[in-house]
Amino acid sequence: MTLRLTLFGITAGAALIFLGGFAWTWRPAIPPINLEDHGDSDAKAIWRGAQLAAIGNCNDCHRADTGESYAGGRPLPTPFGTIYSSNITPDAETGIGTWPEAAFKRAMREGVDREGRQLYPAFPYDHFTKATDEDLGALYAFLRTQLPFRKAAPANALIFPFGFRPIVAGWKLLFFREARFQPEGSKGDAWNRGRYLVEGLAHCGGCHTPRNVFGAEKGSSSYAGGVAEGWDAPPLNSGSLAVHRWNADDLFEYLSTGWNRLHGAAAGPMADVTNNLGGVSSTDVRAIAVYVASLSADSGDTAAPVQTNKIVATSEVRAIYEGACANCHRDPNVVGPSKAVSLSLSSAVRQWSAANTVRVVLGGIQARSGAPGAYMPAFGGILTDSQIASLADYVRARYTDQPQWADSLKEVSKARQEGSTP
Ligand code: HEC
Ligand code: HEC
Ligand code: HEC
Known part of the structure; x- marks a missing residue:
């Protein structure tokens, strides 16, 4: 951690503590229930809840590393350190098995757990607060049907002073409004x-x-x-x-x-x-x-990108592109069996950084299970860092009229590092 980040953390944290004290962080605990106390939910609510859980990507953050759905413990890196997702299976000790519906709804709407503790906004309750009562009830009913799994999330590893939960109250005072959704009458x-x-x-x-x-x-x-x-x-x-x-x-x-x-x-x-x-x-x-x-209704189609002449490329990178990429990514855009499209259409190549292009070349595109989807092989094991960086710069120059990326090579090593430490 750099000194600058530490100083920033202390200053920002102090400001939030001040505000947090002002906001009065204490929230009452909601008494626990017995698992048996819970009445049966109707099948329709459970089905709706499953759909809403998919829409909310709940399991993408709450799936355990070992694969158990909703068992939590997934590390989420933030600029303030690592936060681990909670176990939201109905396990009584480590999950939310003893949470009454009111406690679940309060967590989703206000970012406070059953015992009254502040929850970090890595849990996107700033959005979930807009959900209707009925939808939250359906989500609760669905989560109740999951297999209870006993697993406590590891302790968060946050830089000082962010480990102190009450400061989240200060953050909320500045940036969070509990709100329901208001439809606009003039729209369909x-x-x-x-x-x-x-x-x-x-x-x-x-x-x-x-x-x-x-x-x-x-x-x-x-x-x-x-x-x-x-x-x-x-x-x-x-x-x-x-x-x-x-x-x-x-x-x-x-x-x-x-x-x-x-x-x-x-x-x-x-x-x-x-x-x-x-x-x-x-x-x-x-x-x-x-x-x-x-x-984006008011933005027009971008003019067809010019095939720039200014391409500065060694014959090596050109040869790699022609040999390893051009068979799938064809110009003009003729979609073959791999479902690759011309890179002249890719937002990844038009992005302000090389991040996406580099990551796709390193890791490829996995065909979706069960469906004959798009497939691209991973080149991370075949090409060197500098070959991947030159390829990224080459497709950027060839397929867009945007300025060259600042440091594609650095992006490649950053992406490789992330890949090796999940
Ligand atoms: C972007 C990642 C992310 C997504 C998506 C997400 N969560 Fe979470 N959730 C978290 C994190 C991280 C925490 C822990 C926050 C903390 O410890 O302060 C959490 C905490 C919770 C809690 C509080 C549990 C407790 O024991 O305090 C509930 C309930 C919850 N999530 C439900 C859901 C539901 C339902 C969905 C889908 C609609 C969802 N989450 C989607 C990251 C996520
Ligand atoms: C076997 C076919 C195949 C080969 C070979 C291949 N790709 Fe792809 N590539 C795909 C498919 C399929 C996609 C997903 C559809 C799309 O966006 O074109 C894709 C997507 C991409 C994207 C866009 C990703 C995004 O996030 O939008 C980039 C950039 C890319 N490929 C670069 C390359 C480069 C550079 C090479 C050569 C090193 C290469 N591809 C080789 C099939 C291939
Ligand atoms: C967890 C982060 C995340 C969430 C949540 C997310 N997106 Fe994305 N989205 C991305 C990333 C990263 C890309 C770039 C993917 C690529 O290069 O292929 C992307 C790409 C897109 C694109 C392609 C844009 C373009 O010009 O190529 C669309 C459209 C899109 N997202 C819509 C949505 C919608 C709608 C939602 C909500 C239902 C959503 N996204 C939620 C991360 C996210």
């Missing part, structure tokens, strides 16, 4: 349903909106592009990088199958999102698509 049902899901349980802004130094989303730049686990989450607003403007049909296909002919495949953390949405009702995914398309 699908748009309102989409907005409800996108802003609420689906928390798309959690990755696609930039954050300030306190880790809170910048409300003034909603969907302007953010970061997620080392990847760049592209802008979904009028700043969209897509060469073809996203419309609701293309978004529907991309979100429900993970692929679209004019935009390519969802990779990295977005692949988890589309895998989940693949199991969600098409009415809800269509609603999300309708709303997200409206975010």
Whole structure:
């Protein structure tokens, strides 16, 4: 940890403690229930809850490293250190088995646990707070049907003083408003349903909106592009990088199958999102698509990228591209059996950093299980760091009119490091 980060942590933490004291952090505990006390839920609520859990990516953060659903303990790196997700199976000791419905709803809406402790906003309750009572009830009913699994989450490893939970109350005072969703009468049902899901349980802004130094989303730049686990989450607003403007049909296909002919495949953390949405009702995914398309409605199609002549490339990198990439990624965009699209259409290549391009070349694209999806082999074991960096710079120069990336080589070693320490 650098000295600057420590000093920043102390100053920011002190400010939050001050505010936290002011906000009065104490919240009452809600008495526990016996597992047997819990009445039966109806099958419909459980089914709805399963869909909402997929929309909320709950298991992407709450699945244990060892694979057990909702058993928690997954490390989430933040600029303030590592936070571990909680066990939300119905285990009485280490999970939420003794939580009455009211305690679950309070956690989702206010970020406070059953015993009254403040929860860190790495748990996206700043979005979940918008969910309706009925939807939270369905989620609770669904989580109750999961297998209880006994496993306590490891202690968080946060830099001083962020380990002190009451300071979250100060953060909330500055950045969190408990709120329900308000539909807009002038818009259609699908748009309102989409907005409800996108802003609420689906928390798309959690990755696609930039954050300030306190880790809170910048409300003034909603969907302007953010970061997620080392990847760049592209802008979904009028700043969209897509060469073809996203419309609701293309978004529907991309979100429900993970692929679209004019935009390519969802990779990295977005692949988890589309895998989940693949199991969600098409009415809800269509609603999300309708709303997200409206975010960039005022941006036009980008002019077809010029095949730049200024390409500075050694014959080695050109040969690698022609031999290892061009057979799948064809120009003009003729989609072959691998489902690769021309890199002239890829937002990854148009991104402000080499992060996504480098990570896809290192790790490839995994075909979705059960579906004949897009597939790209991993080149991490075949190409050297400097070959991958030169390839990234080459496709950037060849397929966009954007400035060269600052340091692709550094990005490659960063990505390799992340890959070796999950
Ligand atoms: C981006 C990652 C992420 C996602 C997505 C996520 N959670 Fe969590 N959740 C966390 C983390 C991290 C914590 C622990 C926070 C803490 O310790 O302060 C947590 C805590 C909780 C808690 C409090 C448990 C306790 O014992 O205090 C509940 C309940 C919960 N999550 C439910 C859900 C549900 C339901 C969903 C899906 C709708 C969900 N979470 C999605 C990261 C996530
Ligand atoms: C966990 C972080 C995360 C969440 C949550 C998330 N995204 Fe993404 N999204 C990403 C990343 C990273 C990419 C870039 C993927 C790539 O390069 O293939 C991406 C790419 C996209 C793209 C492609 C944009 C383009 O121009 O190529 C769309 C559209 C999109 N996301 C929509 C959504 C929607 C809608 C939601 C909510 C339902 C959502 N995302 C939730 C991380 C996330
Ligand atoms: C076996 C076919 C195949 C080969 C070989 C291949 N790719 Fe891909 N690649 C794909 C598929 C399929 C996708 C996902 C669809 C898309 O976005 O084009 C993809 C996606 C990409 C993306 C976009 C990822 C994103 O997040 O949007 C980049 C960049 C990329 N490939 C670069 C390369 C480079 C560089 C090479 C050569 C080292 C290469 N690919 C070789 C099939 C291939």
